[in-house]
Each structure stands twice: as structure tokens, then as C-alpha cells.
Amino acid sequence: MCKKITSMNIKRVDRLIITTAIVGVLVSTYALYVEMIAEARPGYKALCDISEYASCSRVLTSQYSKGFGLLPKELKMDVPNCIYGIIFYCLIIFLTTFNHLAWVRLQLLLTLTGLASSFYLAYLLAFVLRDVCVVCISTYFVNGALVRLVYQKNKILSEKNK
Template sequence: MKGKELNRAIITISLVGVLVSTYALYVELLADLRPGYKAMCDISEHASCSKVLTSKYAKGLGLVPEGSPFKVPNCVYGIIFYCIIIFLTTYDHLMAVRLQLGLSAMSLVICVYLAYLLIFILKDFCVVCVSTYVVNIANTFLIKKKHTYVMTKNK
């Protein structure tokens, strides 16, 4: 893939991430407002995104103390993350790509942590959550390719 194609792919996959995260925020807000709310992603008792998105781990990664201004829904962090990735994609400078690579690697670490919580603590399956994991893996793969491309272009 060439530089422009990689940039388009990264932006496209990041826009999918923004959409999935926005839907997660929608589900989370509606579930808070309407007890008993059933989202489209609630497939069964053990595959319920609204159950996961209203758990104590759905805000501040379950790590931020109550009352902190950083105790916001995880999906808000996701939306911000994808917007930063989109913004950085407009630059083909090595430092911008390295920053993207670092951020995407950090997103994978967070995905592993959240997947652990999903499987072993909440014992649930969340289609929305798993979708963001897939988006983050794809983004990291594409950003790694862009890093290689920029490195060879700068030689």
C-alpha cells in the first residue's frame, strides 16, 4: 500500500471506531436513563452490551476513583483516541507516525485489560466491545505499515 492508501485506510477504520464508540455511548446513556433498556446489541443473557456498558468498569476503565473528572465512559476515551489518530494521519512525518504507533500499542494493552474483564470478571460477551478490539488491532496493523512506509521513504 502507498502512503495515501494507508492514510485512507487508517482514517476509514478510525471512523468505524468513532461510530462504534458513539453507539456504545448511546447505549450507555439510554441504559442509565431507562432501567431495563434492551439495546440492539443485547443478544442473550450472557451476550449483553448494555449489561457490560453499565458495569463499574465502563467508566474510567474501572480504575478512576469516584468524583474524578476523568471518570467518564470508556467510549468517550475511544472517541477521543480515534479522533487523535485521524488528526495525526494527516501528517506523514516520522514523529507523528511514531506517536500514532505508541497510542495504538497503548490501545491494544487497554483492549487486553478490557477483554480480561469482559471474559473473566463480567463473564459476558459484548459485540460493541469486541468490535472496538478488532478496530484497534486493524488500526495498529495499518499504522505499523505506515511506519514502515515512512521509514523507507525517508531513507
């Protein structure tokens, strides 16, 4: 009976992880769309541009929007952060298909890294750019939720393997 409940719990958590990661893909894709349009058409006003101090298009076209503002522009890895986000969320979805503890721990490490990058980007948003980006903040919440859900899956599998 306990094993059946545990496998049901894992399936439920897997569905929540996948749903949350899909939300991350959608938000990141929208951010990429805004970034590309804003760079191509100066003066573009996105739906997420609420005011002068709450402008996602301003944030998404800043020097920090590519390569986390850390990579030299000459590098081929200096791509929009949104692309890193899309790849990250797709990788999380893929890893969710594995219910082996080692893969879940890798997934936990990745989500913690994603959360750390969210803290870095939130710092830049608040203290360097002094702006509010609804799209960016949404990804921070998605990353926090993913850490919690993957931690929950790790806990379930750890108890199951005892």
C-alpha cells in the same frame, strides 16, 4: 518511480487508517448511546443485547465502563470509556494527516496503548464480567487493525527516509 509508488502507498494506508478510525468513532458513539439510555431507563434492551450472557448494555453499565474501572468516581476523568475511545479515534484521524516519521511513531505508540487497553478490557469482559459485548469486541478489532495499519505506514516512511 519508487517515490511515486511510496507516496501512493502512504495515501492508500492513510485512507484505510481514517476509515478504520471512523468505524471506531461510530462504534464508540453507539456504545455511548447505549450506555446513556441504559442508565436512564432501567430494563432497556439494546440491539446488541443478544442473550443473558451476551449483553452490551449490562457491560456498558458495569463499574468498569467508566474510567476503565480504575479511577475513583469522584474524579472528573471518571467518564465513560466510550468517550475516551471517541477522543482516541479522532486523535488518530488528526495524526494521520502528518506524514513525518516522528508523528507516525507517536501514532504507533498511541495505537499500541489502545490495543493494550483492549486486552485489559477483554480480560475484564471474559473473566470478570463473564459476558460477550459485540460492541466492545468490535472496538478491539478496530484497535488491532489500527496498530497494523499505522505500523505499515511507519514501515513505508522509514524505508522512504533511508
